[in-house]
Every structure is written in C-alpha cells, then in structure tokens.
Amino acid sequence: MASAAHAVTAYLNDLYQSLGVGVPETSGYPALRSLLNAVGDELKPKIAAVLHPSSTGAGLPDGGLFSVKALKKHTEETQPLLAVKPERGVIEVKGLAQDIAGLEQTAQVRGYLEHYQQVLVTNYRTFALFSWENGKPVAGERYVIAPSEEAFWDKVHTLRKDPKHPEHERLWQFLRRALL
Numbered sequence: 001m002a003s004a005a006h007a008v009t010a011y012l013n014d015l016y017q018s019l020g021v022g023v024p025e026t027s028g029y030p031a032l033r034s035l036l037n038a039v040g041d042e043l044k045p046k047i048a049a050v051l052h053p054s055s056t057g058a059g060l061p062d063g064g065l066f067s068v069k070a071l072k073k074h075t076e077e078t079q080p081l082l083a084v085k086p087e088r089g090v091i092e093v094k095g096l097a098q099d100i101a102g103l104e105q106t107a108q109v110r111g112y113l114e115h116y117q118q119v120l121v122t123n124y125r126t127f128a129l130f131s132w133e134n135g136k137p138v139a140g141e142r143y144v145i146a147p148s149e150e151a152f153w154d155k156v157h158t159l160r161k162d163p164k165h166p167e168h169e170r171l172w173q174f175l176r177r178a179l180l
Contacts, residue, residue, distance in 0.1 A: 004172035005163040007038035012160050015124055024095030025062075028124050032093065033063065039175040045069050047088055047179045056085050058115030059108065063091030065120070065179060088179055089118030096124050097149045104130045104137040113137050120178055125152040127171075129178045143174040 014031030021027070033049045040047030046068040053064035064086030071084070090112050094100055100123050103109050112119045113132040121128045125148075129140035145159075145167065146152035159165050 005168045007035055008168040008171050009160060009163045010038075011035040012156050016156055016160065019096055019124070024097060025093055028096070029062070029093065032091075032122065032124065036063075036065070036091075036175065036179070039172060040065070040068075040179055043176065043179060049091065050086070053086060053090070056115070058111045061090035061112055061116070061119075062093040064116075065089055065091065086116060089120060090116045092119055092121045094121075094123045096152060098123050100126055100128060104128075104139065110137060125149070127174060127178065141174065141177060143171060145171065 011031050011034065014034065015028050018027040018031065029051055033051055036047075036049035040049065048066050048068050048071060050064045050066055050071075051062065052060065053066075054060075065088035066084065066086045067088070070087060092103065092109055092112065094103070100121050103121050104113065104119070109119055109121065109130070113130055117132050119130050121130065125145045126142065127144075128142045130137050131140055132138070146155045155167075159167055
C-alpha cells in the first residue's frame with residue numbers, strides 16, 4: 001500500500017520531469033495514472049485508472065475509473081472490454097497552463113457527463129469533480145494545488161522537498177473522495 005506522502009511526491013516528481021519537455025496535456029498522463037491507481041488500491045472495491053478507454057458511446061475520454069473487480073471479470077468472460085463502462089466515471093485532462101473553469105459546459109465534457117454520470121477534470125494543478133443531475137452538470141468538490149502554472153512550479157519545488165507537507169495528505173483525501 002502506498003502512503004499518501006510517497007504517492008503524491010512521486011506524482012510531483014514525475015510531473016516535474018515530464019511536463020516541461022513533453023506535450024502539455026499528455027506527457028503527465030503516466031504520473032496522473034500512477035497517483036490515481038495508488039489511491040484506488042486503498043479503496044474497497046479497488047479502483048483502477050485506465051488511460052484512453054474505448055468509447056462506450058460518448059467519445060474517447062482521457063481516462064476511465066473502473067472497479068478492479070469489473071476489469072478482472074471482463075478477462076474471465078467473452079464480452080468485449082468496450083462494453084464495460086467505467087463505473088466511477090471518466091477523466092478529462094488539459095495542459096498545465098489551461099484553466100479548467102467552465103470546461104464542464106463544453107460539448108465534449110457535457111457528453112461525458114451525460115453518458116458516464118461523473119467526470120474528474122484536471123490540468124494537473126487543479127482537480128474538479130462534476131456529476132450529471134437533472135439534465136445538467138453539477139459541480140462537486142474541487143482541489144487546487146496552485147492557481148496558475150507559474151504558481152504550480154513554485155509550489156512543486158517546496159512540495160517535492162517536503163513529503164510531510166499537509167498538501168500531500170489533502171490531495172490524497174480529495175482523490176479518495178473523488179474515486180468513491
């Protein structure tokens with residue numbers, strides 16, 4: 001089992017190494033997946049983040065949040081994986097510099113919300129959870145590591161050096177709630 005401090009520190013280190021030299025949106029995918037899977041491993045039922053899941057009718061989200069039990073059951077049956085809907089919703093990722101405010105109103109995210117009922121939107125520094133209720137997006141909890149890309153990099157330097165910083169545990173607890 002991963003500790004919150006270890007998993008969040010690994011996430012920040014991975015972002016530090018990848019986001020500055022890679023494609024703004026996609027180069028952080030492995031770091032995000034690892035963090036979400038560390039959180040999901042400690043839940044009951046366990047939750048796994050799968051990057052680029054097959055479309056089940058609403059386009060191609062950046063990630064899906066599946067129960068490990070459903071994924072294991074799939075391997076034991078003949079149904080195609082694309083028939084398995086991510087029961088904890090999907091993930092939409094944007095680049096670190098992009099503001100995610102209002103993203104839930106875009107056709108893409110509204111489509112995901114209507115189909116999957118829950119979307120975790122992130123730009124690696126802000127996480128926002130949305131659900132679909134009564135035909136419209138409803139904002140859930142939001143967690144902000146830093147309000148801008150510049151502030152994020154400043155904060156990353158501090159957080160990477162201090163695994164006991166309270167921010168590690170706060171992000172971990174937010175993600176636990178988001179995956180539940």
